[in-house]
Amino acid sequence: xxxxxxxxxxxxxxxxxxxxxxxxxxxxxxxxxxxxxxxxxxxxxxxxxxxxxxxxxxxxxxxxxxxxxxxxxxxxxxxxxxxxxxxxxxxxxxxxxxxxxxxxxxxxxxxxxxxxxxxxxxxxxxxxxxxxxxxxxxxxxxxxxxxxxxxxxxxxxxxxxxxxxxxxxxxxxxxxxxxxxxxxxxxxxxxxxxxxxxxxxxxxxxxxxxxxxxxxxxxxxxxxxxxxxxxxxxxxxxxxxxxxxxxxxxxxxxxxxxxxxxxxxxxxxxxxxxxxxxxxxxxxxxxxxxxxxxxxxxxxxxxxxxxxxxxxxxxxxxxxxxxxxxxxxxxxxxxxxxxxxxxxxxxxxxxxxxxxxxxxxxxxxxxxxxxxxxxxxxxxxxxxxxxxxxxxxxxxxxxxxxxxxxxxxxxxxxxxxxxxxxxxxxxxxxxxxxxxxxxxxxxxxxxxxxxxxxxxxxxxxxxxxxxxxxxxxxxxxxxx
Numbered sequence: 001x002x003x004x005x006x007x008x009x010x011x012x013x014x015x016x017x018x019x020x021x022x023x024x025x026x027x028x029x030x031x032x033x034x035x036x037x038x039x040x041x042x043x044x045x046x047x048x049x050x051x052x053x054x055x056x057x058x059x060x061x062x063x064x065x066x067x068x069x070x071x072x073x074x075x076x077x078x079x080x081x082x083x084x085x086x087x088x089x090x091x092x093x094x095x096x097x098x099x100x101x102x103x104x105x106x107x108x109x110x111x112x113x114x115x116x117x118x119x120x121x122x123x124x125x126x127x128x129x130x131x132x133x134x135x136x137x138x139x140x141x142x143x144x145x146x147x148x149x150x151x152x153x154x155x156x157x158x159x160x161x162x163x164x165x166x167x168x169x170x171x172x173x174x175x176x177x178x179x180x181x182x183x184x185x186x187x188x189x190x191x192x193x194x195x196x197x198x199x200x201x202x203x204x205x206x207x208x209x210x211x212x213x214x215x216x217x218x219x220x221x222x223x224x225x226x227x228x229x230x231x232x233x234x235x236x237x238x239x240x241x242x243x244x245x246x247x248x249x250x251x252x253x254x255x256x257x258x259x260x261x262x263x264x265x266x267x268x269x270x271x272x273x274x275x276x277x278x279x280x281x282x283x284x285x286x287x288x289x290x291x292x293x294x295x296x297x298x299x300x301x302x303x304x305x306x307x308x309x310x311x312x313x314x315x316x317x318x319x320x321x322x323x324x325x326x327x328x329x330x331x332x333x334x335x336x337x338x339x340x341x342x343x344x345x346x347x348x349x350x351x352x353x354x355x356x357x358x359x360x361x362x363x364x365x366x367x368x369x370x371x372x373x374x375x376x377x378x379x380x381x382x383x384x385x386x387x388x389x390x391x392x393x394x395x396x397x398x399x400x401x402x403x404x405x406x407x408x409x410x411x412x413x414x415x416x417x418x419x420x421x422x423x424x425x426x427x428x429x430x431x432x433x434x435x436x437x438x439x440x441x442x443x444x445x446x447x448x449x450x451x452x453x454x455x456x457x458x459x460x461x462x463x464x465x466x467x468x469x470x471x472x473x474x475x476x477x478x479x480x
Contacts, residue, residue, distance in 0.1 A: 008148030010279035019268040024089035031082030040418040047407040065115040102144035127319030133326035161265040169221030175335030185210035191338040194254035239269035257382035303328035348433030365425030373458040438467035
């Protein structure tokens with residue numbers, strides 16, 4: 001069988017090991033996020049129930065286990081099975097079984113998570129969901145200790161990384177002018193969806209350094225990706241530079257597992273042989289395995305037509321899947337940057353008649369999004385706070401919240417246990433409020449002087465009403 005040995009690159013055995021364990025950890029986080037949040041978001045009594053979705057969307061558009069049957073119990077079993085399965089892969093169980101069984105072990109979490117994403121609706125409409133599925137599908141064919149890492153699959157992983165980085169670079173250059181004049185980071189750390197504990201400090205870096213950051217970002221996303229396909233050690237240097245850039249982004253904000261999975265992809269492109277020494281002796285590559293890998297590569301090449309066409313288009317779109325299995329997708333982020341941060345603040349009152357001056361209203365606290373001006377933002381990524389992220393979109397435009405915000409407020413009016421678990425603070429622990437409302441505020445970071453004098457990380461100013469006082473017998477759609 002020596003005629004198929006060119007399919008493998010034994011020297012990348014450590015790169016494969018690092019990649020697989022990191023991917024298993026990200027799968028674990030993704031399934032844990034689903035298990036802990038689904039009931040309030042898409043459960044039978046959730047804001048956007050899965051049964052209602054599958055009743056109107058056919059299998060061919062959203063293939064999922066839950067197209068056959070849905071119950072909250074089945075979803076919980078699916079999500080927690082994913083958690084345990086991912087933990088087993090993280091522990092290295094795929095190295096203890098034959099090659100074909102290892103491939104099946106990696107196929108299971110992909111299929112389970114596909115079932116979740118395809119019924120997740122707005123709550124799962126993020127680019128990193130498709131990215132996890134695309135990378136997870138390729139991991140099925142990466143093999144285990146019985147075979148050297150396939151060259152073609154290693155190439156396909158670099159192809160994904162190229163599209164992630166180059167797509168993000170193009171969408172910036174084609175989008176907001178501030179990317180071209182190097183000023184976007186004057187605003188981004190303040191207006192990004194989910195600031196982290198260091199974001200305030202990043203925002204206050206000198207403006208010349210912000211310009212250097214943007215310029216370096218353009219180099220990393222528009223030039224360096226091409227070096228992934230050059231001989232070693234240049235490809236390793238390119239991947240290492242991408243890792244450093246992503247770590248910088250991880251420090252500056254909360255972007256779920258987007259940065260972490262990009263790091264994982266970059267690690268697979270690094271030649272670790274100078275550190276790992278000679279590769280272990282591996283059996284010859286089975287012919288059936290080489291045929292499967294070649295067939296998958298041809299399939300990915302065919303499915304890459306639409307993503308490549310999108311990259312070359314002046315009307316480039318970002319974070320889009322072109323097939324219901326999310327096999328080959330297009331990526332990109334922050335084509336435009338907000339100059340002002342607006343936040344939706346949700347309040348409730350027990351008053352029989354809501355007051356005008358606001359003295360009886362008490363504010364709900366969210367886990368990640370800005371609320372209390374004295375509270376330093378926390379680090380949550382790679383864990384994904386789905387409600388908090390959608391609240392950021394609601395602050396940009398009520399249209400983003402039209403389908404779920406009314407149901408969200410209704411659940412606050414009943415002190416729904418599953419919904420309250422998504423929040424940090426419920427100001428009505430004993431009985432639900434009689435009215436809830438939402439108001440729009442402009443948030444900005446305080447200055448160094450303001451922080452010393454007030455202890456506040458944010459300063460906020462009332463803008464307008466977002467949702468008028470509402471009680472259970474009030475019509476649901478009040479978005480403006």
